[in-house]
Amino acid sequence: MSTPAPNPAQASRAAARRRGRYGAPALLLAPFMVLFTACTLVPIGYAVHLSLYTEHRSGLGFGGSETVFTGLGNYTRALGDAAFRAGFWNTAQYCLLYIPLMIGLSLLTALLLDSALARAKRFFQLALFLPHAVPGIIAALVWVYLYTPGISPVIDALGGAGAQVDVLGHPLSAVVNIAVWEWTGYNMVIFYAALQAIPREVLEAAVVDGAGPLRTALSVKIPLIRASITMVGLFTVIGSLQLFTEPMILHDVAPGVVSTWTPNMYAYSAAFERNDYGLAAASSVLLALAAAVLSFAVTRASRGRSRKEDAA
Amino acid sequence: MSKTAVNGALVLATVYTLLPLGWLVTASAKNTGDLLVGRTLTPERFHLGQNLHDLATTGDGIYFRWYLNSLLYAGLGAVLCAFVCVCAGYAFHVYRFPGKEQLFGLVLLGVLVPTTALALPMYLLASELHVVNTFWAVFVPSLVNPFGVYLARVFCAGYVPGEVLEAARMDGAGELRTFWSIGLKMVMPGFVTVFLFQFTAIWNNFFLPLVMLSDNRLFPVSLGLYAWNTQTHAFPEYYPLVVTGSLLAVLPLVIAFVVLQRHWKAGLTAGSVK
Numbered sequence: 001m002s003t004p005a006p007n008p009a010q011a012s013r014a015a016a017r018r019r020g021r022y023g024a025p026a027l028l029l030a031p032f033m034v035l036f037t038a039c040t041l042v043p044i045g046y047a048v049h050l051s052l053y054t055e056h057r058s059g060l061g062f063g064g065s066e067t068v069f070t071g072l073g074n075y076t077r078a079l080g081d082a083a084f085r086a087g088f089w090n091t092a093q094y095c096l097l098y099i100p101l102m103i104g105l106s107l108l109t110a111l112l113l114d115s116a117l118a119r120a121k122r123f124f125q126l127a128l129f130l131p132h133a134v135p136g137i138i139a140a141l142v143w144v145y146l147y148t149p150g151i152s153p154v155i156d157a158l159g160g161a162g163a164q165v166d167v168l169g170h171p172l173s174a175v176v177n178i179a180v181w182e183w184t185g186y187n188m189v190i191f192y193a194a195l196q197a198i199p200r201e202v203l204e205a206a207v208v209d210g211a212g213p214l215r216t217a218l219s220v221k222i223p224l225i226r227a228s229i230t231m232v233g234l235f236t237v238i239g240s241l242q243l244f245t246e247p248m249i250l251h252d253v254a255p256g257v258v259s260t261w262t263p264n265m266y267a268y269s270a271a272f273e274r275n276d277y278g279l280a281a282a283s284s285v286l287l288a289l290a291a292a293v294l295s296f297a298v299t300r301a302s303r304g305r306s307r308k309e310d311a312a
Numbered sequence: 313m314s315k316t317a318v319n320g321a322l323v324l325a326t327v328y329t330l331l332p333l334g335w336l337v338t339a340s341a342k343n344t345g346d347l348l349v350g351r352t353l354t355p356e357r358f359h360l361g362q363n364l365h366d367l368a369t370t371g372d373g374i375y376f377r378w379y380l381n382s383l384l385y386a387g388l389g390a391v392l393c394a395f396v397c398v399c400a401g402y403a404f405h406v407y408r409f410p411g412k413e414q415l416f417g418l419v420l421l422g423v424l425v426p427t428t429a430l431a432l433p434m435y436l437l438a439s440e441l442h443v444v445n446t447f448w449a450v451f452v453p454s455l456v457n458p459f460g461v462y463l464a465r466v467f468c469a470g471y472v473p474g475e476v477l478e479a480a481r482m483d484g485a486g487e488l489r490t491f492w493s494i495g496l497k498m499v500m501p502g503f504v505t506v507f508l509f510q511f512t513a514i515w516n517n518f519f520l521p522l523v524m525l526s527d528n529r530l531f532p533v534s535l536g537l538y539a540w541n542t543q544t545h546a547f548p549e550y551y552p553l554v555v556t557g558s559l560l561a562v563l564p565l566v567i568a569f570v571v572l573q574r575h576w577k578a579g580l581t582a583g584s585v586k
Contacts (some may be wrong), residue, residue, distance in 0.1 A: 023487070028491065029400050031416075032397065032400035032456075039455075040425060043433035043437050050436060055412075109321075111320050112322055116529065117314070117318040124325075128577075133565035134332075137534045139332070141554060153335065189577060226537040242427065244428055244519055249541070252541070264429070264519075268432070268523070271523075280432055284430075285429075286424060288430075291426045
């Protein structure tokens with residue numbers, strides 16, 4: 001500032017402003033950072049700490065227990081447990097089936113809505129989105145009823161048509177269907193919003209070049225909303241690893257869904273059925289690590305692809 | 313590709329998404345017997361009133377206690393969470409300070425941590441601090457949403473122009489006053505969006521209450537319905553209670569999403585189109 005001689009009042013106000021420059025942001029950030037530290041960073045640190053210890057019960061288990069450092073012992077125990085590995089295998093199969101199916105359906109419905117031929121767009125968007133308003137546990141409850149022969153109008157109708165369907169005997173498809181139902185509309189809205197943001201000139205240019213609707217969708221629209229597809233992919237991967245509520249409900253009715261069917265259920269049963277906190281903490285940390293690795297892979301893969309296209 | 317094919321496919325997808333909700337509506341008007349044999353509904357078999365009455369009286373009306381708990385966890389939790397997120401997002405947008413982008417990066421990393429992988433360590437920590445099975449054990453963690461901070465920053469960038477803040481400062485308003493009377497008002501659409509998403513997340517949350525709570529008077533609706541559902545094998549009369557209770561638990565969110573369409577669409581868009 002080129003004010004010749006600042007009077008004292010102005011100077012002190014300027015000083016207060018300067019203090020405000022750091023004071024105000026610190027004050028505004030503090031509540032979130034405190035909560036974030038307490039509910040995210042500290043639990044992660046505590047889980048890592050706990051995962052390195054194990055409880056040794058003395059003799060008959062009466063003399064109390066002592067906590068012993070075991071290094072990576074809990075991790076090798078978790079990884080050495082066939083049930084834990086089976087949980088990851090179930091999750092992998094679930095991802096391979098669910099992610100392409102759900103993203104494919106969301107993209108398809110978004111492209112259909114985005115086409116000039118669709119009518120009642122607001123109604124369709126809302127109707128497809130509504131499952132998101134249903135808590136996961138209620139979605140699972142309702143679908144279990146709809147899977148149960150005798151109660152379900154769908155299974156009965158199929159049975160009447162001569163098709164005997166045993167959904168509860170196929171836990172993987174049963175869980176995938178619930179997840180597809182819950183998330184397709186939600187992600188469709190994201191894709192639809194991204195499609196609407198594509199500049200009209202680009203689409204007109206494609207039409208002028210003689211591209212039909214299918215060609216425009218595949219070669220113009222989908223590449224242009226790649227950022228959204230990556231983001232949805234990322235959140236879907238993180239969400240898939242957390243799979244718990246739906247299989248937990250199916251656990252009661254489908255014999256194929258054991259209490260350690262997903263890594264998350266394994267951690268839960270380690271903590272609450274076996275009281276093995278070290279093992280529970282180690283499996284939670286492994287789960288978080290798997291999420292980190294997969295997230296990294298998803299972002300890396302999409303970034304690599306876009307860089308290649310930039311170079312071309 | 314014809315108009316009929318496009319709209320036909322959309323109708324088919326809509327039938328798939330609405331069918332389970334339609335079933336829920338009709339099922340909640342059936343008594344135990346009709347529900348379990350999948351009998352269709354006729355006027356003389358309409359039991360919704362009876363089911364609601366049972367819901368209000370079973371266990372001294374514990375269901376509506378759960379409902380109030382959920383409203384408290386989700387309503388108050390989402391308001392506070394949205395406020396905390398908007399404060400942080402505003403600070404990230406408006407100010408320059410050392411280490412800012414590193415700090416923001418840390419917050420974004422928080423988005424990637426699976427919340428259920430956190431729930432168990434949080435339980436272990438809470439039991440160390442002797443706060444397990446309290447209101448706070450479920451309430452406090454629900455105030456944190458790193459993605460909300462990201463959304464709030466995006467919204468501030470869109471709704472809070474720097475010149476307006478500069479003008480307020482010229483008029484002698486302090487930094488906090490500028491935020492409170494100008495910034496916060498301008499970013500209200502962002503506040504509502506974060507609120508809506510957090511309300512849904514808390515209302516739907518199941519894992520955290522499941523590990524934290526054992527006193528059923530503290531349960532939210534999701535956990536209460538789960539507890540009832542595990543009893544249906546022994547007591548089939550709980551089936552209509554679970555179904556009718558589920559319908560009531562879905563209603564506030566469905567209504568909120570129908571009424572606030574503009575906001576959740578804005579939120580999803582802000583999150584996706586960078």
